[in-house]
Amino acid sequence: MQFLKRRLPILIAFCAGLALWAQFFIPSRFSQEALEKFTGSWAIILAGCALILGLLSAIHHHWSKVSLHKPGWVYSLITLFCFGCVVLAGWFPYQPFNWQVIAASGLAVIGMVMLLLHLLKRMQGQVANRGTAIGAGLITVLGILGLLVINPLQRFYFTAVTIKEGSLFDWVFQNMFVPLDATMFSLLAFFIASAAFRAFRARSFEATALLIAGCIVMIGRVPLGEQLGFSIGGTDISFASVASWILNNPNAAAQRGILLGVLLSMVAISLRIMFGIERTYMGGAD
Amino acid sequence: MQRFSEIILNLDRRIIYALVFICVFFPLIKPLELPFTPTQEVRDAFNDVEALDPGSVVLISCDFGPSTIPENYTMLQALLHQCFGNDLRVIVLTLVPAGAALGNRGLMEAVKFADDQGQLRYPDLEYGVDYVYLGYRPGGTAVMLAIGQSFTTAFPRDYEQTPTKTMPLFKEISALGDCQYIFDIASVGYPEYWVSYASERENVPLSVNCTAVSAAQYYPYYQSRQFRGLVGGMKGAAEYEKLVGMEEILGRLPDATKGMDAQSVVHIFIVIAIIVANFFYFFQERQRAKGGAR
Numbered sequence: 001m002q003f004l005k006r007r008l009p010i011l012i013a014f015c016a017g018l019a020l021w022a023q024f025f026i027p028s029r030f031s032q033e034a035l036e037k038f039t040g041s042w043a044i045i046l047a048g049c050a051l052i053l054g055l056l057s058a059i060h061h062h063w064s065k066v067s068l069h070k071p072g073w074v075y076s077l078i079t080l081f082c083f084g085c086v087v088l089a090g091w092f093p094y095q096p097f098n099w100q101v102i103a104a105s106g107l108a109v110i111g112m113v114m115l116l117l118h119l120l121k122r123m124q125g126q127v128a129n130r131g132t133a134i135g136a137g138l139i140t141v142l143g144i145l146g147l148l149v150i151n152p153l154q155r156f157y158f159t160a161v162t163i164k165e166g167s168l169f170d171w172v173f174q175n176m177f178v179p180l181d182a183t184m185f186s187l188l189a190f191f192i193a194s195a196a197f198r199a200f201r202a203r204s205f206e207a208t209a210l211l212i213a214g215c216i217v218m219i220g221r222v223p224l225g226e227q228l229g230f231s232i233g234g235t236d237i238s239f240a241s242v243a244s245w246i247l248n249n250p251n252a253a254a255q256r257g258i259l260l261g262v263l264l265s266m267v268a269i270s271l272r273i274m275f276g277i278e279r280t281y282m283g284g285a286d
Numbered sequence: 287m288q289r290f291s292e293i294i295l296n297l298d299r300r301i302i303y304a305l306v307f308i309c310v311f312f313p314l315i316k317p318l319e320l321p322f323t324p325t326q327e328v329r330d331a332f333n334d335v336e337a338l339d340p341g342s343v344v345l346i347s348c349d350f351g352p353s354t355i356p357e358n359y360t361m362l363q364a365l366l367h368q369c370f371g372n373d374l375r376v377i378v379l380t381l382v383p384a385g386a387a388l389g390n391r392g393l394m395e396a397v398k399f400a401d402d403q404g405q406l407r408y409p410d411l412e413y414g415v416d417y418v419y420l421g422y423r424p425g426g427t428a429v430m431l432a433i434g435q436s437f438t439t440a441f442p443r444d445y446e447q448t449p450t451k452t453m454p455l456f457k458e459i460s461a462l463g464d465c466q467y468i469f470d471i472a473s474v475g476y477p478e479y480w481v482s483y484a485s486e487r488e489n490v491p492l493s494v495n496c497t498a499v500s501a502a503q504y505y506p507y508y509q510s511r512q513f514r515g516l517v518g519g520m521k522g523a524a525e526y527e528k529l530v531g532m533e534e535i536l537g538r539l540p541d542a543t544k545g546m547d548a549q550s551v552v553h554i555f556i557v558i559a560i561i562v563a564n565f566f567y568f569f570q571e572r573q574r575a576k577g578g579a580r
Contacts, residue, residue, distance in 0.1 A: 032435065035431065035435060041439075043425055043428030043431070043432070044423060044424065044425045044428055044429065044432065044440070046425075046428075047424040047425035047426070047428055048424045048425075050424075051424050165390070165391075165394065170387060173387045174387065174391070177352060177384070178352040178355070178388075179352075181351060181352035181353045181384070182352050182353055182355055184353065185353035185354065189306060189310070189552060190302075190303045190306050190307075192556070193302055193303075193305075193306045193552070193555070193556050193559065194299045194302045194303065196556050196559060196560050197297070197302055197556075197559040197560065197562075197563050198299075198563070200560050200563070200564075201563070201564060201567050202564055202568075211560065211564075215557045215560060215561075218553045218556060218557055219553060219554065219557055221498070221518075221519070221521055221553070222521065222546065222549050222550040222553045222554075223320035223321065223322035223521075223546050223547075223550050224320055224550040224551075224553070224554060225550075226321070226322055226323060227320070227321075244325065247501075247502060247505055248505060248509070251502050251505055252505035252506050252509055255502065255503050255504075255505055255506050256506040258503075259503075259506055
């Protein structure tokens with residue numbers, strides 16, 4: 001058991017790391033073909049599995065929140081419900097606003113809601129009617145069967161990555177996900193303005209330097225910054241040119257230092273993983 | 287004055303939100319059309335693409351989601367119009383799931399772009415010959431390595447599930463090394479990986495369009511010429527639009543350029559807010575010190 005739990009993962013990590021490292025320095029045909037095989041299939045399949053693992057983990061997290069009635073469980077329930085709806089939309093590549101699709105997906109959604117409510121009742125220890133549960137299950141199955149009948153089984157697979165323009169998933173993405181995501185991100189401007197007003201104080205030398213540099217870059221990186229400027233010894237200097245100097249000199253120098261540090265750390269971490277010193281990726285502390 | 291400084295420093299955040307809203311709203315309704323000049327970083331990217339011979343292949347990676355449409359999608363449009371206008375062929379893909387539909391929308395918008403009379407701007411474009419949309423594949427760096435070996439192995443089918451092996455473009459362009467340029471349009475941290483796993487490995491020049499917040503961290507790559515050009519944020523996209531001549535192509539103010547006025551006003555507002563807050567902060571500190579001394 002110890003071998004399977006500890007030694008085998010370390011052995012795999014060591015061999016995979018060593019093989020990819022060696023491949024980079026051996027540009028032979030065999031090594032190129034090996035890389036092609038690895039990246040063309042193994043690595044992409046592994047990444048796909050990681051994606052599924054992430055999805056399952058998210059579902060597990062939200063479902064345990066709902067079942068244990070932790071604070072904010074209603075939001076988790078909404079998340080799970082929306083997740084189910086989007087999966088359905090992605091699964092069935094229909095045109096939206098088709099009455100058959102609306103009727104079938106409506107049935108499926110109503111069934112799912114009824115099932116969720118029934119499960120919640122049971123979890124709360126309340127008496128739940130078994131007939132309602134069976135009815136809800138039947139309605140869900142009927143809805144999904146309806147969707148399958150409308151769409152011939154030839155396209156019965158996830159189409160979330162092959163969305164045709166005008167399909168239901170495309171409609172959900174373009175009209176719900178895009179505006180919602182854009183709105184969330186655009187709220188940042190309001191929060192940043194408020195946070196800058198409240199927290200950006202010249203309390204120390206470092207804070208003052210950061211504040212001055214930040215203000216100059218903020219003005220210099222917009223068209224108005226090209227019009228605004230000052231004069232030193234008869235030379236006109238715009239905020240845009242000062243901002244450009246800050247970005248190209250002190251900023252780039254600091255970023256280069258950070259980058260080198262990060263990359264050296266990555267080499268160190270890779271070696272630690274390969275030699276089994278770093279074991280947190282296997283779960284548990286060491 | 288003491289009372290006034292307290293009011294200012296404890297200003298309700300909703301008032302700040304309202305002021306930011308006004309600063310964004312009015313310039314969008316009534317653009318000021320402030321002039322601006324493209325920076326060297328953006329000109330470098332533009333000139334590189336401009337210098338490519340007709341028929342060259344540009345790989346565009348749309349590694350962004352809906353949250354950064356004003357910064358990245360506008361750039362994608364300008365770049366595609368430049369490529370199609372210069373008879374360059376494009377291969378578009380994405381490494382982020384949320385970018386799949388956006389990449390497709392962006393490409394189709396440029397391909398099907400028609401003037402006021404309904405005349406297609408690029409009527410001779412043919413799918414699979416002049417442009418291809420590969421869509422999304424999970425894996426990030428693994429996908430970069432995979433297309434370095436073979437496009438058709440990494441993407442056996444395109445976004446519409448058409449086999450890529452049958453496409454004339456991939457009979458000529460088998461792997462990334464056969465492309466003449468890479469342009470990464472990213473809101474996430476992929477540009478540095480494009481350097482290590484694609485551009486340097488396959489010796490294909492790379493330019494990057496990124497969000498304004500991440501632009502600062504990429505200057506070392508630009509200075510080392512690992513990024514041939516760096517188009518940072520909406521300002522960079524607006525500069526690129528200007529270089530491509532998007533206003534003449536679209537017959538209206540392009541989106542990033544339109545957003546520049548709102549961004550100018552909001553930036554100035556934030557700087558003024560910081561100065562005002564600091565002025566009253568120091569006034570209050572001074573009053574406190576005086577009170578303590580007494």
